Amino acid sequence: VDIIFPMMNTNQKGIFIKHALRRAQAISVINLSMIVEVVNGIVGNSSITLGAVAPTIIHAEEAEEFLAGKSWTEEKIEIARKHLVPKQLQEHGVKASQLSFSKKILEHIIDGYTRESGVRLLEKQIAKVIRHQARYIVTGEAYNVEVDENDLKRILGRDKYHHGTEKTAHNAGVVTGLAWTPAGGEILYVETSLSHGKGLLGVTGNLGDVMKESATLAYEYLKAHAEQLDLDSEVFEKWNAHLHVPEGATPKDGPSAGITMFTALASAFTKRPVKPRLAMTGEITLRGKVLPVGGIKEKILAARRAGIREIILSDENRKDIEEIKPVYLKGLSFHYVDQMIEVINLALTAPKEAKNHKSIQQ
Numbered sequence: 510v511d512i513i514f515p516m517m518n519t520n521q522k523g524i525f526i527k528h529a530l531r532r533a534q535a536i537s538v539i540n541l542s543m544i545v546e547v548v549n550g551i552v553g554n555s556s557i558t559l560g561a562v563a564p565t566i567i568h569a570e571e572a573e574e575f576l577a578g579k580s581w582t583e584e585k586i587e588i589a590r591k592h593l594v595p596k597q598l599q600e601h602g603v604k605a606s607q608l609s610f611s612k613k614i615l616e617h618i619i620d621g622y623t624r625e626s627g628v629r630l631l632e633k634q635i636a637k638v639i640r641h642q643a644r645y646i647v648t649g650e651a652y653n654v655e656v657d658e659n660d661l662k663r664i665l666g667r668d669k670y671h672h673g674t675e676k677t678a679h680n681a682g683v684v685t686g687l688a689w690t691p692a693g694g695e696i697l698y699v700e701t702s703l704s705h706g707k708g709l710l711g712v713t714g715n716l717g718d719v720m721k722e723s724a725t726l727a728y729e730y731l732k733a734h735a736e737q738l739d740l741d742s743e744v745f746e747k748w749n750a751h752l753h754v755p756e757g758a759t760p761k762d763g764p765s766a767g768i769t770m771f772t773a774l775a776s777a778f779t780k781r782p783v784k785p786r787l788a789m790t791g792e793i794t795l796r797g798k799v800l801p802v803g804g805i806k807e808k809i810l811a812a813r814r815a816g817i818r819e820i821i822l823s824d825e826n827r828k829d830i831e832e833i834k835p836v837y838l839k840g841l842s843f844h845y846v847d848q849m850i851e852v853i854n855l856a857l858t859a860p861k862e863a864k865n866h867k868s869i870q871q
Contacts, residue, residue: 582619582810588628589615589635597636601643608642609655610635617661620814621668638664682777684856686769687790687812687820688761689804694811696788698755699769701777706749714754717762720770724752726795727771730849731778734797737850738779739860750774765802767793768821771849772856781857788812789821789856797849801825806833813841821846821855 594610610618618638623630638656641664645652653660682701687694712724728750735742752770754761768791776783790808792800801823809830812820822830824845830838844855 582616582807585619585628585631586612586615589619589631593628593632593635597632597639601636601639603639603643603646607646607654608639610638611655614656614658614661617658618665621661621670622665624670634665681780681782682773684769684773684776684783685788685815685817686766687788687808688763688765689802689807694804694807694809696811696815696817697761697766697769699766699773700753700755701773702751702753703748703777704751705747708745708747709749711749711751712753713751714756715760716754717760719762719764720754720766723764723767723793724770726793727767727774727849728752730771730793730795730797731774734850738775738853740778744778748778750777763802764792764800765790765804767791768799768846768849768852772852775853776857779857779860781860783856784819784858786816786818787821787856788815788817788819789852791821791823791826791846793849799823799846799849799852801829805829806837809833809837809841813837818842819844821852823847 589610590612594615595605598605598608618634619631622634625631638660642652642656642660644650682703684699686697686699688697689695710724710728712721716724731738732742732745735745752773754766768789771793772783772789775781790802792802794800805822805826806829809820818840819842821844824847827843827845830843846852846855
Protein backbone atom coordinates (compact mmCIF):
# COMPACT_ATOMS: atom_id res chain seq x y z
CA VAL A 510 0.00 0.00 0.00
CA ASP A 511 2.81 2.40 0.84
CA ILE A 512 4.05 2.00 -2.74
CA ILE A 513 0.68 2.39 -4.45
CA PHE A 514 -0.68 5.33 -2.44
CA PRO A 515 1.91 7.95 -3.47
CA MET A 516 1.14 7.12 -7.12
CA MET A 517 -2.57 7.86 -6.74
CA ASN A 518 -4.21 11.24 -7.19
CA THR A 519 -6.66 12.58 -4.60
CA ASN A 520 -9.72 11.15 -6.33
CA GLN A 521 -8.14 7.70 -6.65
CA LYS A 522 -7.19 7.69 -2.98
CA GLY A 523 -10.76 8.50 -2.02
CA ILE A 524 -12.08 5.71 -4.24
CA PHE A 525 -9.57 3.29 -2.71
CA ILE A 526 -10.78 4.06 0.82
CA LYS A 527 -14.46 3.87 -0.13
CA HIS A 528 -13.84 0.49 -1.80
CA ALA A 529 -12.12 -0.77 1.36
CA LEU A 530 -15.14 0.28 3.40
CA ARG A 531 -17.59 -1.41 1.07
CA ARG A 532 -15.57 -4.63 1.26
CA ALA A 533 -15.88 -4.49 5.03
CA GLN A 534 -19.67 -4.18 5.10
CA ALA A 535 -20.01 -7.93 5.63
CA ILE A 536 -19.17 -7.36 9.30
CA SER A 537 -21.00 -5.04 11.63
CA VAL A 538 -18.01 -2.87 12.53
CA ILE A 539 -14.65 -2.14 10.97
CA ASN A 540 -11.38 -1.03 12.49
CA LEU A 541 -10.18 2.03 10.60
CA SER A 542 -6.90 2.40 12.44
CA MET A 543 -4.91 0.83 9.61
CA ILE A 544 -6.51 3.07 6.96
CA VAL A 545 -5.99 6.15 9.10
CA GLU A 546 -2.37 5.21 9.70
CA VAL A 547 -1.82 4.81 5.96
CA VAL A 548 -3.47 8.11 5.08
CA ASN A 549 -1.86 10.10 7.89
CA GLY A 550 1.55 8.46 7.63
CA ILE A 551 1.92 8.12 3.87
CA VAL A 552 -0.41 10.67 2.34
CA GLY A 553 0.24 13.20 5.07
CA ASN A 554 -1.62 16.49 4.85
CA SER A 555 -3.82 15.46 1.92
CA SER A 556 -7.42 16.40 1.24
CA ILE A 557 -8.72 12.89 1.97
CA THR A 558 -11.07 13.51 4.82
CA LEU A 559 -11.02 10.07 6.37
CA GLY A 560 -7.30 10.42 7.00
CA ALA A 561 -8.01 13.12 9.55
CA VAL A 562 -10.28 10.95 11.69
CA ALA A 563 -8.65 9.64 14.85
CA PRO A 564 -8.18 5.86 14.85
CA THR A 565 -11.43 4.45 16.12
CA ILE A 566 -14.00 1.73 15.53
CA ILE A 567 -17.13 2.87 13.74
CA HIS A 568 -20.02 1.28 11.90
CA ALA A 569 -19.52 0.76 8.19
CA GLU A 570 -22.76 2.65 7.45
CA GLU A 571 -21.49 5.64 9.42
CA ALA A 572 -18.21 5.55 7.51
CA GLU A 573 -20.03 5.59 4.18
CA GLU A 574 -22.13 8.55 5.31
CA PHE A 575 -19.00 10.32 6.50
CA LEU A 576 -17.32 9.98 3.12
CA ALA A 577 -20.22 11.28 1.04
CA GLY A 578 -22.67 14.15 0.99
CA LYS A 579 -20.77 16.62 3.12
CA SER A 580 -18.54 19.54 2.28
CA TRP A 581 -14.97 19.62 3.48
CA THR A 582 -15.79 22.32 6.05
CA GLU A 583 -18.69 20.27 7.37
CA GLU A 584 -16.46 17.23 7.65
CA LYS A 585 -13.88 19.20 9.58
CA ILE A 586 -16.57 20.40 11.98
CA GLU A 587 -17.69 16.81 12.58
CA ILE A 588 -14.10 15.64 13.02
CA ALA A 589 -13.49 18.41 15.54
CA ARG A 590 -16.75 17.83 17.40
CA LYS A 591 -16.47 14.03 17.62
CA HIS A 592 -12.70 13.58 17.91
CA LEU A 593 -10.46 16.62 18.27
CA VAL A 594 -12.34 18.49 21.00
CA PRO A 595 -12.92 15.40 23.23
CA LYS A 596 -9.27 14.41 22.76
CA GLN A 597 -7.91 17.82 23.73
CA LEU A 598 -10.31 18.17 26.66
CA GLN A 599 -9.09 14.85 28.00
CA GLU A 600 -5.42 15.71 27.48
CA HIS A 601 -5.88 18.98 29.37
CA GLY A 602 -7.94 17.44 32.17
CA VAL A 603 -11.03 19.46 31.34
CA LYS A 604 -14.53 17.97 31.47
CA ALA A 605 -17.02 18.41 28.62
CA SER A 606 -19.37 20.10 31.10
CA GLN A 607 -16.70 22.71 31.85
CA LEU A 608 -15.99 23.84 28.28
CA SER A 609 -17.76 23.41 24.94
CA PHE A 610 -17.42 24.48 21.31
CA SER A 611 -20.54 25.10 19.22
CA LYS A 612 -20.61 24.22 15.52
CA LYS A 613 -20.62 27.94 14.72
CA ILE A 614 -17.44 28.50 16.73
CA LEU A 615 -15.71 25.48 15.19
CA GLU A 616 -16.61 26.78 11.73
CA HIS A 617 -15.15 30.18 12.66
CA ILE A 618 -11.89 28.55 13.76
CA ILE A 619 -11.74 26.53 10.54
CA ASP A 620 -12.47 29.47 8.24
CA GLY A 621 -10.76 32.26 10.15
CA TYR A 622 -7.68 30.66 11.68
CA THR A 623 -6.76 27.72 9.46
CA ARG A 624 -6.25 27.17 5.76
CA GLU A 625 -5.20 23.57 5.30
CA SER A 626 -6.36 20.37 3.69
CA GLY A 627 -5.92 18.40 6.93
CA VAL A 628 -6.84 19.21 10.53
CA ARG A 629 -3.48 19.52 12.29
CA LEU A 630 -3.60 23.29 12.66
CA LEU A 631 -7.27 23.08 13.63
CA GLU A 632 -6.38 20.76 16.51
CA LYS A 633 -3.60 23.12 17.61
CA GLN A 634 -6.00 26.07 17.68
CA ILE A 635 -8.56 24.10 19.67
CA ALA A 636 -5.84 23.07 22.12
CA LYS A 637 -4.75 26.70 22.48
CA VAL A 638 -8.26 27.78 23.41
CA ILE A 639 -8.64 24.94 25.92
CA ARG A 640 -5.29 25.71 27.56
CA HIS A 641 -6.25 29.35 27.96
CA GLN A 642 -9.64 28.59 29.48
CA ALA A 643 -8.20 25.86 31.72
CA ARG A 644 -6.46 28.56 33.77
CA TYR A 645 -9.81 30.03 34.75
CA ILE A 646 -11.19 26.60 35.59
CA VAL A 647 -8.28 25.92 37.95
CA THR A 648 -8.32 29.34 39.63
CA GLY A 649 -12.10 29.50 39.86
CA GLU A 650 -12.31 32.75 37.91
CA ALA A 651 -15.36 33.54 35.78
CA TYR A 652 -15.20 32.40 32.15
CA ASN A 653 -17.51 31.38 29.30
CA VAL A 654 -18.34 27.69 29.45
CA GLU A 655 -19.35 27.88 25.79
CA VAL A 656 -16.58 29.49 23.78
CA ASP A 657 -17.78 32.58 21.92
CA GLU A 658 -16.48 34.97 19.26
CA ASN A 659 -14.90 37.30 21.83
CA ASP A 660 -12.98 34.39 23.33
CA LEU A 661 -11.56 33.50 19.92
CA LYS A 662 -10.48 37.07 19.28
CA ARG A 663 -8.85 37.36 22.71
CA ILE A 664 -7.08 33.98 22.57
CA LEU A 665 -6.32 33.46 18.89
CA GLY A 666 -6.19 37.09 17.81
CA ARG A 667 -7.86 38.57 14.76
CA ASP A 668 -8.89 36.28 11.92
CA LYS A 669 -5.82 35.30 9.94
CA TYR A 670 -7.77 34.37 6.81
CA HIS A 671 -10.63 36.23 5.24
CA HIS A 672 -12.94 34.67 2.69
CA GLY A 673 -13.92 37.09 -0.03
CA THR A 674 -17.32 38.66 -0.46
CA GLU A 675 -18.97 39.58 -3.74
CA LYS A 676 -17.85 43.11 -4.64
CA THR A 677 -17.80 43.51 -8.40
CA ALA A 678 -19.50 46.90 -7.92
CA HIS A 679 -20.91 46.96 -11.45
CA ASN A 680 -17.51 47.59 -13.02
CA ALA A 681 -17.21 46.32 -16.57
CA GLY A 682 -14.53 43.68 -16.91
CA VAL A 683 -14.76 42.35 -13.34
CA VAL A 684 -16.33 38.93 -12.81
CA THR A 685 -16.70 36.68 -9.78
CA GLY A 686 -15.65 33.06 -10.25
CA LEU A 687 -15.72 30.06 -7.94
CA ALA A 688 -12.63 27.98 -7.24
CA TRP A 689 -11.83 24.78 -5.39
CA THR A 690 -8.77 24.51 -3.14
CA PRO A 691 -7.60 21.69 -0.85
CA ALA A 692 -8.81 23.85 2.04
CA GLY A 693 -12.32 24.27 0.57
CA GLY A 694 -14.16 26.57 -1.84
CA GLU A 695 -13.18 30.15 -2.51
CA ILE A 696 -14.45 32.98 -4.67
CA LEU A 697 -12.04 34.26 -7.27
CA TYR A 698 -12.10 37.58 -9.08
CA VAL A 699 -11.05 38.00 -12.68
CA GLU A 700 -10.34 41.55 -13.80
CA THR A 701 -9.85 42.82 -17.33
CA SER A 702 -8.62 46.21 -18.49
CA LEU A 703 -8.09 47.54 -22.00
CA SER A 704 -5.46 49.85 -23.43
CA HIS A 705 -4.56 51.11 -26.90
CA GLY A 706 -2.31 48.63 -28.65
CA LYS A 707 -2.13 45.89 -31.26
CA GLY A 708 -4.55 43.30 -29.89
CA LEU A 709 -2.22 41.57 -27.45
CA LEU A 710 -3.44 39.62 -24.43
CA GLY A 711 -1.56 39.89 -21.15
CA VAL A 712 -2.23 37.58 -18.20
CA THR A 713 -1.01 38.16 -14.62
CA GLY A 714 -1.78 36.89 -11.14
CA ASN A 715 0.55 33.90 -10.55
CA LEU A 716 -1.50 31.65 -12.83
CA GLY A 717 -0.61 28.11 -13.81
CA ASP A 718 -0.40 26.82 -17.36
CA VAL A 719 -4.00 25.56 -17.41
CA MET A 720 -5.44 28.97 -16.46
CA LYS A 721 -3.22 30.72 -18.99
CA GLU A 722 -4.50 28.36 -21.67
CA SER A 723 -8.09 29.10 -20.58
CA ALA A 724 -7.42 32.82 -20.96
CA THR A 725 -6.09 32.32 -24.48
CA LEU A 726 -9.06 30.12 -25.42
CA ALA A 727 -11.50 32.70 -24.04
CA TYR A 728 -9.85 35.55 -25.98
CA GLU A 729 -9.73 33.65 -29.26
CA TYR A 730 -13.36 32.59 -28.93
CA LEU A 731 -14.39 36.17 -28.19
CA LYS A 732 -12.63 37.40 -31.31
CA ALA A 733 -14.20 34.67 -33.45
CA HIS A 734 -17.70 35.55 -32.22
CA ALA A 735 -17.38 39.32 -32.00
CA GLU A 736 -20.35 39.85 -34.30
CA GLN A 737 -22.69 38.07 -31.87
CA LEU A 738 -21.73 40.64 -29.24
CA ASP A 739 -22.15 43.62 -31.62
CA LEU A 740 -18.40 44.17 -31.67
CA ASP A 741 -16.43 45.26 -34.73
CA SER A 742 -13.70 42.66 -35.31
CA GLU A 743 -11.23 45.48 -35.96
CA VAL A 744 -11.44 46.49 -32.31
CA PHE A 745 -9.12 43.61 -31.43
CA GLU A 746 -6.42 45.12 -33.65
CA LYS A 747 -6.46 48.44 -31.81
CA TRP A 748 -6.77 47.44 -28.15
CA ASN A 749 -4.70 45.28 -25.84
CA ALA A 750 -6.45 43.27 -23.14
CA HIS A 751 -4.91 42.66 -19.73
CA LEU A 752 -6.49 39.89 -17.67
CA HIS A 753 -5.57 39.74 -13.98
CA VAL A 754 -6.51 37.49 -11.06
CA PRO A 755 -5.81 39.30 -7.73
CA GLU A 756 -3.83 37.88 -4.79
CA GLY A 757 -0.76 37.26 -6.91
CA ALA A 758 1.12 35.71 -3.99
CA THR A 759 -1.23 32.72 -4.14
CA PRO A 760 -0.57 30.25 -7.00
CA LYS A 761 -3.71 29.45 -8.99
CA ASP A 762 -4.39 26.81 -11.58
CA GLY A 763 -7.16 24.63 -12.96
CA PRO A 764 -9.73 24.80 -15.74
CA SER A 765 -12.76 25.99 -13.76
CA ALA A 766 -12.18 29.72 -14.43
CA GLY A 767 -12.66 29.38 -18.19
CA ILE A 768 -16.12 30.92 -18.45
CA THR A 769 -15.17 33.53 -15.84
CA MET A 770 -12.28 34.72 -18.00
CA PHE A 771 -14.42 34.74 -21.13
CA THR A 772 -17.12 36.78 -19.39
CA ALA A 773 -14.57 39.25 -18.02
CA LEU A 774 -13.14 39.85 -21.49
CA ALA A 775 -16.60 40.16 -23.06
CA SER A 776 -17.68 42.57 -20.31
CA ALA A 777 -14.62 44.77 -20.84
CA PHE A 778 -15.01 44.98 -24.63
CA THR A 779 -18.78 45.52 -24.60
CA LYS A 780 -18.68 47.81 -21.54
CA ARG A 781 -21.53 45.78 -20.07
CA PRO A 782 -21.02 45.14 -16.33
CA VAL A 783 -21.82 41.81 -14.75
CA LYS A 784 -25.07 41.51 -12.83
CA PRO A 785 -24.65 41.86 -9.05
CA ARG A 786 -24.35 38.82 -6.75
CA LEU A 787 -23.62 36.45 -9.61
CA ALA A 788 -20.77 33.96 -9.88
CA MET A 789 -19.79 31.19 -12.26
CA THR A 790 -17.52 28.22 -12.79
CA GLY A 791 -16.90 26.04 -15.82
CA GLU A 792 -14.24 24.81 -18.21
CA ILE A 793 -14.29 25.93 -21.84
CA THR A 794 -13.23 24.58 -25.23
CA LEU A 795 -12.24 26.33 -28.43
CA ARG A 796 -15.51 25.12 -29.96
CA GLY A 797 -17.42 27.10 -27.34
CA LYS A 798 -18.54 24.22 -25.12
CA VAL A 799 -18.88 24.72 -21.38
CA LEU A 800 -17.59 21.62 -19.64
CA PRO A 801 -18.36 20.43 -16.09
CA VAL A 802 -15.97 20.98 -13.20
CA GLY A 803 -15.50 19.42 -9.79
CA GLY A 804 -15.65 20.69 -6.22
CA ILE A 805 -19.23 21.88 -6.62
CA LYS A 806 -20.23 21.39 -2.97
CA GLU A 807 -17.32 23.44 -1.71
CA LYS A 808 -17.92 26.13 -4.32
CA ILE A 809 -21.59 26.41 -3.36
CA LEU A 810 -20.67 27.00 0.28
CA ALA A 811 -18.13 29.63 -0.77
CA ALA A 812 -20.79 31.35 -2.88
CA ARG A 813 -23.27 31.45 -0.01
CA ARG A 814 -20.62 32.76 2.36
CA ALA A 815 -19.83 35.55 -0.12
CA GLY A 816 -23.46 36.60 -0.53
CA ILE A 817 -23.84 35.24 -4.07
CA ARG A 818 -27.42 34.71 -5.24
CA GLU A 819 -27.02 33.34 -8.80
CA ILE A 820 -24.56 30.76 -10.11
CA ILE A 821 -23.83 29.75 -13.70
CA LEU A 822 -22.70 26.16 -14.26
CA SER A 823 -22.27 23.67 -17.07
CA ASP A 824 -25.43 21.75 -17.84
CA GLU A 825 -23.52 18.59 -16.99
CA ASN A 826 -23.09 19.83 -13.40
CA ARG A 827 -26.85 19.72 -12.86
CA LYS A 828 -26.56 16.24 -11.35
CA ASP A 829 -24.07 17.55 -8.77
CA ILE A 830 -26.55 20.18 -7.60
CA GLU A 831 -29.30 17.59 -7.32
CA GLU A 832 -27.10 15.58 -4.93
CA ILE A 833 -26.71 18.49 -2.50
CA LYS A 834 -29.13 18.81 0.39
CA PRO A 835 -31.75 21.55 -0.28
CA VAL A 836 -30.86 23.34 2.95
CA TYR A 837 -27.47 24.29 1.45
CA LEU A 838 -29.07 25.60 -1.74
CA LYS A 839 -31.51 27.92 -0.01
CA GLY A 840 -31.35 31.44 -1.44
CA LEU A 841 -29.43 30.36 -4.54
CA SER A 842 -30.63 30.09 -8.12
CA PHE A 843 -28.76 28.17 -10.81
CA HIS A 844 -28.39 28.70 -14.54
CA TYR A 845 -27.12 25.78 -16.62
CA VAL A 846 -25.41 26.40 -19.94
CA ASP A 847 -24.00 24.29 -22.73
CA GLN A 848 -22.37 27.00 -24.88
CA MET A 849 -20.10 29.87 -23.85
CA ILE A 850 -22.15 32.45 -25.70
CA GLU A 851 -25.15 31.59 -23.50
CA VAL A 852 -23.26 32.94 -20.50
CA ILE A 853 -23.23 36.50 -21.87
CA ASN A 854 -26.96 37.18 -21.70
CA LEU A 855 -27.20 35.49 -18.31
CA ALA A 856 -24.26 37.30 -16.75
CA LEU A 857 -24.03 40.75 -18.34
CA THR A 858 -26.45 43.63 -17.94
CA ALA A 859 -28.50 44.55 -21.00
CA PRO A 860 -26.78 46.95 -23.46
CA LYS A 861 -29.25 49.72 -22.70
CA GLU A 862 -28.40 49.48 -19.00
CA ALA A 863 -24.66 49.89 -19.63
CA LYS A 864 -23.27 53.38 -20.03
CA ASN A 865 -21.74 54.06 -23.46
CA HIS A 866 -21.32 50.34 -24.04
CA LYS A 867 -20.08 50.78 -27.63
CA SER A 868 -17.41 53.37 -26.90
CA ILE A 869 -14.62 50.80 -27.06
CA GLN A 870 -15.11 50.50 -30.82
CA GLN A 871 -14.15 54.07 -31.47
